[in-house]
Amino acid sequence: MSPQIALRDPVFRAYLVIVPLALASGGAALGFLKLILKKEIASMWKTYRSWLVIAVIGFTVVFLGRVATIVGITLLAIFAFKEFARASGLYRDWWMTGAVYLGIVAVGVASLLSDQHGLEPGTDCCGCLAAVPVFAIALILLIPILRNRVQGELQRMSLAIVGFIYIGWMFGHLGFLANTINAYGFLCYVIFATELSDVAAFTFGKIFGRHALRSRISPNKTWEGAIGALAVSMVLPWLLRFSFPYFGGRQLILTGLIVGIGGQLGDLSVSVIKRDIGTKDMAATIPGHGGILDRIDSLIYVAPLFLHMAGYYYPLR
Amino acid sequence: MKRWQYDPASDLDRTLVERLRRFPRQPDMLVYGLRSLGALVIRAWLRTYHRFEIVGHENLRTNRSLVIVANHCSHLDALCLLSALPLRKLHRAFPAAASDYFFRTIPRLWIAAVIVNALPFARQMRARQSLLVCEQLLGSPGTILIIFPEGTRSPTGQIQEFKSGIGALVAGRDVAVIPCFIDGSFRAWPKGQRLPRPAKVRLIVGEPHTFRTRSADKIEISSIAMELRDAVNDLNPKNGSR
Numbered sequence: 001m002s003p004q005i006a007l008r009d010p011v012f013r014a015y016l017v018i019v020p021l022a023l024a025s026g027g028a029a030l031g032f033l034k035l036i037l038k039k040e041i042a043s044m045w046k047t048y049r050s051w052l053v054i055a056v057i058g059f060t061v062v063f064l065g066r067v068a069t070i071v072g073i074t075l076l077a078i079f080a081f082k083e084f085a086r087a088s089g090l091y092r093d094w095w096m097t098g099a100v101y102l103g104i105v106a107v108g109v110a111s112l113l114s115d116q117h118g119l120e121p122g123t124d125c126c127g128c129l130a131a132v133p134v135f136a137i138a139l140i141l142l143i144p145i146l147r148n149r150v151q152g153e154l155q156r157m158s159l160a161i162v163g164f165i166y167i168g169w170m171f172g173h174l175g176f177l178a179n180t181i182n183a184y185g186f187l188c189y190v191i192f193a194t195e196l197s198d199v200a201a202f203t204f205g206k207i208f209g210r211h212a213l214r215s216r217i218s219p220n221k222t223w224e225g226a227i228g229a230l231a232v233s234m235v236l237p238w239l240l241r242f243s244f245p246y247f248g249g250r251q252l253i254l255t256g257l258i259v260g261i262g263g264q265l266g267d268l269s270v271s272v273i274k275r276d277i278g279t280k281d282m283a284a285t286i287p288g289h290g291g292i293l294d295r296i297d298s299l300i301y302v303a304p305l306f307l308h309m310a311g312y313y314y315p316l317r
Numbered sequence: 318m319k320r321w322q323y324d325p326a327s328d329l330d331r332t333l334v335e336r337l338r339r340f341p342r343q344p345d346m347l348v349y350g351l352r353s354l355g356a357l358v359i360r361a362w363l364r365t366y367h368r369f370e371i372v373g374h375e376n377l378r379t380n381r382s383l384v385i386v387a388n389h390c391s392h393l394d395a396l397c398l399l400s401a402l403p404l405r406k407l408h409r410a411f412p413a414a415a416s417d418y419f420f421r422t423i424p425r426l427w428i429a430a431v432i433v434n435a436l437p438f439a440r441q442m443r444a445r446q447s448l449l450v451c452e453q454l455l456g457s458p459g460t461i462l463i464i465f466p467e468g469t470r471s472p473t474g475q476i477q478e479f480k481s482g483i484g485a486l487v488a489g490r491d492v493a494v495i496p497c498f499i500d501g502s503f504r505a506w507p508k509g510q511r512l513p514r515p516a517k518v519r520l521i522v523g524e525p526h527t528f529r530t531r532s533a534d535k536i537e538i539s540s541i542a543m544e545l546r547d548a549v550n551d552l553n554p555k556n557g558s559r
Contacts, residue, residue, distance in 0.1 A: 089323050098346070155321055277325055278323070279325060279329055279330075281330065
């Protein structure tokens with residue numbers, strides 16, 4: 001990945017057309033709601049404007065190349081964990097949060113380095129990336145011992161480990177996609193499809209939603225929205241087949257299932273945390289979306305599952 | 318199993334700008350890091366460009382809560398006073414800054430909240446409320462308040478009258494008040510000039526005063542303000558007392 005390759009890459013260029021088209025049709029739908037149906041769409045408009053900014057930043061980072069992509073994803077993970085720490089109260093313990101930041105940076109560094117010390121193609125998909133959580137969790141568990149403290153340490157260790165596993169480790173797999181042979185296809189597809197399935201769940205839920213999906217966890221999510229999102233996610237791999245031309249039917253179905261179900265699981269798993277803490281959003285960083293973590297939560301399951309699925313069937317490099 | 322007690326940050330639902338504007342601020346690793354880094358850069362800048370020098374540094378070596386009062390004729394003043402403090406005390410040191418000036422535009426807000434750790438002080442309407450915030454801060458040990466009781470930068474470089482609010486803050490309170498005189502900052506960067514000139518700046522730290530036994534009535538607080546002004550003015554090397 002590099003700016004020169006990005007400009008010549010047909011997949012990247014195709015997404016440079018598809019994403020603006022999707023955004024434009026979303027904008028047209030909002031305009032239709034506002035002007036023809038006279039609906040109140042101020043909050044959706046705010047969300048939509050933030051999508052435009054996110055799309056521009058995302059394309060710029062992927063365009064700049066492998067290092068920029070991995071650094072960008074690591075920064076996202078760092079700030080998402082910061083929101084988690086502020087919401088859970090862990091942010092008062094600088095030792096614990098420091099250990100998790102170190103772990104997240106280590107995930108990023110492992111992704112960056114695994115390009116140079118290339119593994120045998122097809123043997124293992126993640127190399128030294130797989131060793132990072134061992135050391136990160138060992139460090140987190142060591143901190144009470146180093147500080148000679150007991151009171152409430154189990155809670156802090158648990159929060160730190162959950163934060164690291166969800167945000168640093170599972171979400172961090174996204175960065176590793178930049179090392180694969182089909183980096184543009186994988187990255188663009190995974191991010192675009194996951195966010196689109198998020199929007200689909202919201203839209204179907206708004207239109208048809210009757211039955212709560214998980215009433216205690218997230219009152220606004222409905223079965224209708226979830227099924228609609230799954231349906232969109234199952235069709236999308238066939239529509240965007242050029243992103244991974246060597247995928248067969250089975251891989252395309254698996255891709256659809258991972259994005260359609262995994263995206264909503266990620267969303268719900270972060271909702272569990274939010275509901276237990278008693279907050280609505282993790283932060284107010286992105287206007288109309290909530291925090292960074294509220295935006296990236298659907299990628300928590302999708303990124304690692306997709307990487308392992310792709311690595312199971314084909315060499316990643 | 319009992320429920321875990323979470324303790325979320327109180328400003329969770331606020332945007333970044335609102336969080337900077339709020340006071341007191343929540344501890345933030347990134348902000349503390351940037352502030353420490355900024356302090357190092359500012360110290361290096363003052364030492365080299367302004368040949369900054371501190372006289373009477375030993376008067377600041379205490380772990381008690383402090384109120385530092387000084388003359389004010391330049392933006393450099395608060396930076397000079399902050400540079401006289403050890404780095405680890407930086408995050409508990411709050412220069413009172415005019416909320417109508419420093420907390421308005423976003424670049425100024427960013428500098429005031431992140432680099433300077435300023436306390437937004439309402440000069441006109443709610444000065445009493447701002448004084449109350451100062452009193453609460455002084456209640457916890459190790460707080461350092463930096464106050465310019467003239468209320469604004471002097472346009473001539475001469476020390477002006479002190480507002481009586483400083484008297485109300487320290488009267489009857491067991492807190493060390495340290496008068497300081499900043500010499501040369503008017504030549505270096507007066508009000509209305511865009512960029513600082515490489516003039517020498519000197520900070521003279523006086524001996525701590527305390528007004529624990531004084532009552533907080535109207536006459537007393539204005540006489541405390543006058544005493545403090547004299548204490549600051551006496552440190553001026555041009556007055557010949559030093």
